[in-house]
Amino acid sequence: MTDIRIELDNVSLAFPLLGLREQAKRTVKRALTLGVGGSIRESNGKHGKASILALDQVTLKVARGERLALTGHNGAGKSTLLRVIAGIYSPTSGAVICRGSVAALLNPAAGMQKYATGYENIWIRGTLQGMSKDEIENSIADIENFTELGEYLNLPIEKYSSGMRLRLAFAIATAQRPEIVLIDEWINAGDQRFRAKARERLQGFIGTSGALVLATHSEKVIRTFCQKIVRVDHGRVQWVKPVAGKEAQWD
Amino acid sequence: MNNLVEGLRMRRRWMMLAKIYQGRRFQRSLLGEHWDLLNYVLTVTALGYLFSVLFHRDFAEYWLYLAGGFAPWLFVSAALTEGSNVFVRNASFAREIPMPVSVYVWALVWKLVRISAFQIFVVAAVSIWIKSFSLALLPLCAGFVLVTISSFALILLFGVIGARFRDVIHFMPNILRGAFFLTPILWTLDRREELRWLVDYNPFFYLIEVVRAPLIGETIQAGAYLVAVVIALVGMLAAMLVYALAHRKLVYWL
Numbered sequence: 001m002t003d004i005r006i007e008l009d010n011v012s013l014a015f016p017l018l019g020l021r022e023q024a025k026r027t028v029k030r031a032l033t034l035g036v037g038g039s040i041r042e043s044n045g046k047h048g049k050a051s052i053l054a055l056d057q058v059t060l061k062v063a064r065g066e067r068l069a070l071t072g073h074n075g076a077g078k079s080t081l082l083r084v085i086a087g088i089y090s091p092t093s094g095a096v097i098c099r100g101s102v103a104a105l106l107n108p109a110a111g112m113q114k115y116a117t118g119y120e121n122i123w124i125r126g127t128l129q130g131m132s133k134d135e136i137e138n139s140i141a142d143i144e145n146f147t148e149l150g151e152y153l154n155l156p157i158e159k160y161s162s163g164m165r166l167r168l169a170f171a172i173a174t175a176q177r178p179e180i181v182l183i184d185e186w187i188n189a190g191d192q193r194f195r196a197k198a199r200e201r202l203q204g205f206i207g208t209s210g211a212l213v214l215a216t217h218s219e220k221v222i223r224t225f226c227q228k229i230v231r232v233d234h235g236r237v238q239w240v241k242p243v244a245g246k247e248a249q250w251d
Numbered sequence: 252m253n254n255l256v257e258g259l260r261m262r263r264r265w266m267m268l269a270k271i272y273q274g275r276r277f278q279r280s281l282l283g284e285h286w287d288l289l290n291y292v293l294t295v296t297a298l299g300y301l302f303s304v305l306f307h308r309d310f311a312e313y314w315l316y317l318a319g320g321f322a323p324w325l326f327v328s329a330a331l332t333e334g335s336n337v338f339v340r341n342a343s344f345a346r347e348i349p350m351p352v353s354v355y356v357w358a359l360v361w362k363l364v365r366i367s368a369f370q371i372f373v374v375a376a377v378s379i380w381i382k383s384f385s386l387a388l389l390p391l392c393a394g395f396v397l398v399t400i401s402s403f404a405l406i407l408l409f410g411v412i413g414a415r416f417r418d419v420i421h422f423m424p425n426i427l428r429g430a431f432f433l434t435p436i437l438w439t440l441d442r443r444e445e446l447r448w449l450v451d452y453n454p455f456f457y458l459i460e461v462v463r464a465p466l467i468g469e470t471i472q473a474g475a476y477l478v479a480v481v482i483a484l485v486g487m488l489a490a491m492l493v494y495a496l497a498h499r500k501l502v503y504w505l
Contacts, residue, residue, distance in 0.1 A: 015503050016500075016503055016504070018415070018504065019417070083346070086349040087349045088345070088346065088347075088348075088349050088502060089502055089503065090499040090500075090502075102349060104347075104348070104349050106347050107347045110343060110344060110346075110347030110348055111344055111347070111348055113271055113274060113275065115274055115275060115278035115279070116274060123267075124267060124271060127263055127264055127267040128264055128267060128268070128344070128348055128350070129348065130261075130264070130350070133263075
């Protein structure tokens with residue numbers, strides 16, 4: 001058995017605010033903590049230099065087999081947290097350990113090229129997410145099946161509706177067999193039929209994975225996929241609870 | 252350093268990215284990537300005709316000189332203009348798909364190597380045909396490698412700087428337009444000693460000369476190679492230093 005785990009130790013992340021205009025600089029001077037987002041602060045003594053504290057001393061452990069839901073307001077730091085785990089952002093301070101192959105379903109449309117056909121996009125996106133030639137080849141039938149796009153897969157995706165694009169993007173993003181799955185909220189997009197299908201596919205996708213971290217607002221999604229809830233506010237972990245009982249108790 | 256090697260190992264990804272760069276540029280065009288070569292030949296031929304008449308030079312001879320210098324010039328100048336933009340342009344990838352950011356640099360290097368190699372191939376063919384000499388393949392390859400290494404360094408260095416200080420991206424084309432005329436690509440020194448400093452103190456000259464001279468069968472002073480090696484080394488050193496300092500923060504800046 002390979003070692004699969006995620007460990008965040010005292011992780012903080014401050015996004016520098018660059019190229020601020022005067023108005024924004026004045027805002028920054030008030031060192032805000034607002035209802036939404038991370039707190040904005042001026043860095044020590046340096047005039048006009050400011051940052052948004054997106055994550056504030058986050059410590060978190062995800063073991064093999066764990067299914068975690070991240071909840072919290074818009075801008076609470078859920079997506080940033082996922083990107084830190086994925087290795088896209090390195091934290092300003094603290095340590096991150098992520099063992100196992102990662103599939104990051106952060107923005108499934110990322111990397112998709114409008115000029116290219118559906119099939120070409122399977123190769124493009126598949127390659128960029130680190131799939132081997134064989135893996136891609138073997139997943140094509142499955143993607144054709146799931147998307148039901150038929151002949152459309154031979155057309156450039158700029159001719160697709162947004163729903164069709166979503167189907168394709170989702171199918172490609174979930175074509176891997178990773179050990180760790182990170183998902184941002186978008187799984188609730190699309191029409192009813194797509195959502196039902198997507199949930200089913202996701203079930204299979206996650207079923208084979210060693211660990212899941214999923215950012216969402218939806219109680220239904222949490223109950224379907226997760227065992228544990230992590231509440232994030234202003235970049236801090238407020239509490240961690242098991243998924244049980246009524247939603248009211250989660251707040 | 253690790254990040255750079257790790258990126259280099261992801262060969263399939265950077266080759267795919269290079270394909271995407273080209274695919275975007277030439278979408279729905281009939282000739283596609285061939286435009287890079289065709290545009291180059293057309294430009295060189297048009298300028299070659301004009302300046303061979305103005306400078307009272309033999310057309311074929313002048314065409315070779317211009318074409319031989321223009322290819323490495325395009326390589327290095329693209330490394331600076333596109334290079335300063337490399338991370339910014341790939342922001343949508345870098346923020347969403349986990350991979351070492353150096354992959355974007357390798358992809359651009361690969362794209363430019365391919366474009367340049369085709370151009371040089373054409374010049375070499377014409378050169379052999381007209382002058383009927385045997386091409387000095389080793390010096391030519393050595394020159395091309397030096398230009399490639401220098402360009403890699405420039406892309407990395409200015410890519411990072413351009414991501415943090417966006418004005419650099421817009422400033423770059425302006426400097427290069429000037430540098431094009433100040434570098435002996437269109438003109439030769441021809442005993443005009445008062446212009447010698449433009450050659451001697453011009454880094455672009457050395458990067459061009461190490462490709463052009465072997466390509467058109469001119470002798471080159473060993474000194475030019477030495478300077479080109481120094482440029483490549485200093486460039487690499489500066490690029491590594493800046494990259495080491497900045498690569499962790501780079502994605503925040505995008």
